[in-house]
Amino acid sequence: MAKKHEEVMELAKRRGFIWPSFEIYGGVAGFYDFGPLGSLLKNKIIQKWREFYVVREGFFEIDSPSIVPEEVLRASGHVDHFVDAMVECQKCGSAFRVVDLVLEQTGKGIEGMPKEEMDRFVKEHKARCPDCGGELGKIFDFNAMFRTAIGPGSQRVGYLRPETAQGIFIDFKRLQRYARGKLPFGVVQIGKGYRNEISPRQGIIRLREFTMAEAEVFFDPEDPRHPRFSEMAREQLRLWRAGDQIKGKEQLTEVTAEQAVERKVVCNELMAYYLALTNRFLLDLGIPSEVIRFREQTPEQRAHYSSETWDAEVSTERFGWVEVAGLAYRTDYDLSRHAQFSKEDMTIFSADKKRKVLCHVMEPSYGIDRPLYCLLEHSYVSEKRKYLRLKKELAPIEVGVFPLLNRDGMPEKAREVYESLRLKGFMAEYDDAGSIGRRYARADEIGVPYCVTTDHETLKQNDVTIRHRDTMKQIRVGIEKLPDVIKKLLNDEIEFDKAGKPIETTSK
Numbered sequence: 424m425a426k427k428h429e430e431v432m433e434l435a436k437r438r439g440f441i442w443p444s445f446e447i448y449g450g451v452a453g454f455y456d457f458g459p460l461g462s463l464l465k466n467k468i469i470q471k472w473r474e475f476y477v478v479r480e481g482f483f484e485i486d487s488p489s490i491v492p493e494e495v496l497r498a499s500g501h502v503d504h505f506v507d508a509m510v511e512c513q514k515c516g517s518a519f520r521v522v523d524l525v526l527e528q529t530g531k532g533i534e535g536m537p538k539e540e541m542d543r544f545v546k547e548h549k550a551r552c553p554d555c556g557g558e559l560g561k562i563f564d565f566n567a568m569f570r571t572a573i574g575p576g577s578q579r580v581g582y583l584r585p586e587t588a589q590g591i592f593i594d595f596k597r598l599q600r601y602a603r604g605k606l607p608f609g610v611v612q613i614g615k616g617y618r619n620e621i622s623p624r625q626g627i628i629r630l631r632e633f634t635m636a637e638a639e640v641f642f643d644p645e646d647p648r649h650p651r652f653s654e655m656a657r658e659q660l661r662l663w664r665a666g667d668q669i670k671g672k673e674q675l676t677e678v679t680a681e682q683a684v685e686r687k688v689v690c691n692e693l694m695a696y697y698l699a700l701t702n703r704f705l706l707d708l709g710i711p712s713e714v715i716r717f718r719e720q721t722p723e724q725r726a727h728y729s730s731e732t733w734d735a736e737v738s739t740e741r742f743g744w745v746e747v748a749g750l751a752y753r754t755d756y757d758l759s760r761h762a763q764f765s766k767e768d769m770t771i772f773s774a775d776k777k778r779k780v781l782c783h784v785m786e787p788s789y790g791i792d793r794p795l796y797c798l799l800e801h802s803y804v805s806e807k808r809k810y811l812r813l814k815k816e817l818a819p820i821e822v823g824v825f826p827l828l829n830r831d832g833m834p835e836k837a838r839e840v841y842e843s844l845r846l847k848g849f850m851a852e853y854d855d856a857g858s859i860g861r862r863y864a865r866a867d868e869i870g871v872p873y874c875v876t877t878d879h880e881t882l883k884q885n886d887v888t889i890r891h892r893d894t895m896k897q898i899r900v901g902i903e904k905l906p907d908v909i910k911k912l913l914n915d916e917i918e919f920d921k922a923g924k925p926i927e928t929t930s931k
């Protein structure tokens with residue numbers, strides 16, 4: 424079981440995608456480093472996200488601090504609501520999330536139950552410490568934010584931000600002036616978020632520090648439309664509605680974005696539009712449609728600020744369905760709270776200038792680390808040979824350059840080709856270790872789409888072979904044309920067979 428996960432993580436560690444953090448000190452659960460290839464891949468995923476939200480949607484990007492003073496998070500509700508009900512063992516001192524413990528020992532879900540009832544429930548069902556069987560104490564609240572002090576001493580309490588969104592809400596007045604009062608308008612922020620998970624056991628899936636990409640779309644509640652909805656109207660969505668989950672039905676509702684609005688499966692057009700855009704983003708990363716679904720959170724599962732939330736989930740071998748993005752209808756919760764706590768007027772004029780409006784917010788919020796893992800798992804092909812079928816635009820290394828043999832001037836020529844590709848802006852890698860077969864295998868397993876080889880012919884004719892990762896077909900191309908051909912291949916502007924002279928291959 425979970426063989427693929429083991430193989431993918433082994434590859435990820437060995438080749439420099441993902442490493443456990445603080446490894447030489449024994450590591451700390453919930454933290455991972457991205458190695459050289461992981462950092463490249465992560466940046467490419469972020470780049471793609473920017474193409475969707477900043478370039479295509481025209482949203483403004485900001486960058487605000489990840490340490491936030493307490494009053495902001497009191498206003499946002501995180502000081503009071505970003506909590507888990509915990510219970511401590513009287514005998515061994517281990518602490519557990521009550522909801523998890525009860526589910527494990529009784530099979531009952533008690534998410535959203537008030538604390539007093541939980542206390543009674545735990546007593547009635549005689550729940551015990553799963554570690555030592557000891558008696559459990561009273562239920563208490565644990566806030567999942569990392570707390571710190573701003574400045575020396577402890578006069579001013581701060582927290583590491585649990586979401587990037589608050590930085591956007593705080594700047595709302597400046598941002599709406601920047602948008603010249605136009606509605607709807609969107610603002611994004613990409614950066615680290617923090618959550619002091621109680622006992623993260625799911626590796627890269629449950630991190631205490633993670634990268635998020637969030638968009639806050641401000642709109643007039645009387646006009647929850649998207650100006651370009653027609654572009655997404657036909658997008659097919661696979662939805663698992665809250666009502667069906669409560670009834671225990673696994674069945675998905677398959678509708679287009681347009682039907683989702685008409686049949687009132689979702690609250691409004693903006694929600695349908697961003698569900699569709701999220702779906703398209705995940706497909707564009709290379710995640711297959713059959714492993715993507717949107718799960719509506721039940722009222723007990725929803726965050727305190729949301730009136731409707733859909734989680735984009737990707738099915739994985741080891742972790743089951745993994746939430747990779749959340750689409751929350753935050754209403755005017757955040758702006759009204761900040762207006763109340765800061766005493767600033769957060770209203771603006773409606774489009775017709777006749778009304779004062781407190782904007783509502785639709786929030787597409789993505790993790791970056793989880794989709795990266797899902798992408799590795801779903802790109803990993805383990806057949807006769809192992810390779811990562813990453814999309815070309817996401818491959819950390821775009822082109823590998825090898826000499827066929829380590830003699831007769833072939834390595835020197837290969838180095839020259841490698842250097843010139845680097846200077847032309849390609850992420851190229853040079854490799855002359857081991858046999859040519861081993862070099863191809865090493866390039867394949869990190870998803871290098873094209874490999875260039877210099878051989879005896881190169882020295883006579885000044886040309887090289889290019890090998891295609893997925894088909895292993897080879898073509899012959901003149902060195903002077905190489906950068907142009909590689910560029911066209913990477914941009915899908917030319918078919919591989921037509922990019923050069925096809926050659927018969929005998930080697931694997």
Ligand SMILES: [Zn+2]
Pocket residue numbers: 512513514515516517552553554555556557
């Ligand atoms: Zn115990």
